[in-house]
Every structure is written in C-alpha cells, then in structure tokens.
Amino acid sequence: MQGDKKELMSRLKRIEGQIRGIQKMIEEDRYCIDVLYQVSASRAALKKIGLLMIRNHTRVCVSNAIKQEHGEEAIAELMQLLDKFMD
Amino acid sequence: MQGDKKELMSRLKRIEGQIRGIQKMIEEDRYCIDVLYQVSASRAALKKIGLLMIRNHTRVCVSNAIKQEHGEEAIAELMQLLDKFMD
C-alpha cells in the first residue's frame, strides 16, 4: 500500500499545481477556452485518482469483507460511492 | 467580468484547499471511501467552475463573434471543448 500512497500523493501534488496554474491563468486574463481545457485536464486527473483509489479499495477492503462473509455491506457502500462519483 | 473573476478565484482557492485536505487524509490513512467522497466533491466543484466559465464565454466571446458574423468558428471551438469537458 505504501507504493500506492506515494503515487496518489504525487498525483495530488500535481493537481494542486494545476489548480494554482488555473488561478494564474484567470488572473492574467488568458483566453477562456484555454483555461477551460486546463479545468478539464484537472477533472480528468481527479477521475484517474478516483479510479486508482476505487481499485485499491476493492482489492483490499472489499476483498477482505467478501472473504469474511460480510461483503454485502462493503459492496453496497462502494456502489453508493460509484453513483456519486459518476456524476 | 471582475465579479465573475473574483468568484472563480475564490472557488479555485477552495478547491486547492480541498486537494490539500485529500492529501492530508491519505497521509493519515483515512478510510478510502471517505477520501473518495472528497475526490468526488472536488470533481463536482471543478465541473461547477467549468460551467460558470462556459456561461461567461458564451455570453461574451461567443455572443460577440455571432454579432460580428463569425459565430461559426466560435461555436465549433466551444463544441470541441464541451466534448472534452463531458468525459
């Protein structure tokens, strides 16, 4: 899990930088469409992070719950999250 | 436009804070599902910012282009962005 943690942290650092970059673009009155492509890229990067975390969660937490015969709640919880995340 | 700029900046500052919050949650090994809801909230906030910028862009740049009889390119450019943004 430490490797995953490190990867997630470096991805989040990068997104933090992107968000600051977007602020700078707006301050400099850059062309809206260019700024919007950056907003779109940050959203895509957050989606990628979400998918990585969903994968890790399924591999570890959901798998363990299933092996210990209480997978039903873990799966319901995951599905509720997916519904939200897909908006 | 200055009012919109101020609103966008304050929304982006808030998202920057959320992204830092997510990093903290990961460092503290918080429950994945809780972190994922935060990632989902940041994506929703970026979507909201995108929609605000698309609205402003349509109101100002696209409208002006249409009035000056070269709306076709402005609309094509906006549609390409929308296609990307909806992913």
Added chain:
Amino acid sequence: MQGDKKELMSRLKRIEGQIRGIQKMIEEDRYCIDVLYQVSASRAALKKIGLLMIRNHTRVCVSNAIKQEHGEEAIAELMQLLDKFMD
C-alpha cells in the same frame, strides 16, 4: 436542418437497435462485463447525439436570439441543460 434531422434519426435508430441488442444479451445470460460494454457504448452514442443537437441549437436558436438582443435567456436555458446533461 433537414440533413441534420436525417443524421439524428439514423443515429437514434442505431441506438434503438443497440438497446434491443442489450435486451437479447441479457435474455441469453451473456457475460455481465460484455453487456456493460454495450450499455457504455449506447451511453456514448447518446452523448454524441446530445452534442450534435447542442451544436445545432447554438448555431440556430441561440445565435438568432443573440442577434435579436435576447441572447441572455437563450444562454441561461442552454446552461441549465448543459448542467443536467453533464451528470
């Protein structure tokens, strides 16, 4: 507009066929993941149709509204739709 109408109709006919195909796959107890890729393809096809209609609407209705100095309402209406469509 008649060309666009014809294209939209043929795209919708194709999606109708896809939806019937999905029903057949479920009746035949096909592997869930294969069915899900078909559901995903139909959603993508509907998104494409939506984008085509948004483009046409912006080119014709929104453009006319802007030229007749009541673009504000047309843009507000379009933005509300976009918000819904992006879910």
Added chain:
Amino acid sequence: MQGDKKELMSRLKRIEGQIRGIQKMIEEDRYCIDVLYQVSASRAALKKIGLLMIRNHTRVCVSNAIKQEHGEEAIAELMQLLDKFMD
C-alpha cells in the same frame, strides 16, 4: 438473479420507448431543448442500468472470484470497464 433480470429487462424496454419518443419529437420538429432533456433522461436511465449491472456483477462474479483466490483478474476487468463507463 431472475428478479434482477426482469428488472433490467423492464428498464431497457422503457429506454427503448424513450428512444422512439425522441425520434418522434425530432420528426415533429419539437423544440431542441425539450428533446435534449429527453436525451439526457435516457442517458441517466442507462447509467442507472449500468450501476445495477455493476452491483450484480460485483456481488456474484467478482465475489466468487475473490473467494476462489483469483480476484485480481476479476477486479482488473471491472476497473477497465469502470474507466470506460465513466466517460
């Protein structure tokens, strides 16, 4: 599983009807924004079907794979689908 199958089939029948309704709206030259809300509703209905199928698949196929110690492939396959489905 028969209950789920029945529910999926009736949901798909309803979407098939919606798609035909959209065709009728286009033939009758109904207002684009009204048609677009229908397209949006059909996409939302397909998303709901997808989520139901993902839940069933996780409960049955993925759970069984995990119990039989080959969950890794089942989870990788599901993640690939999710990535596609979220577009």
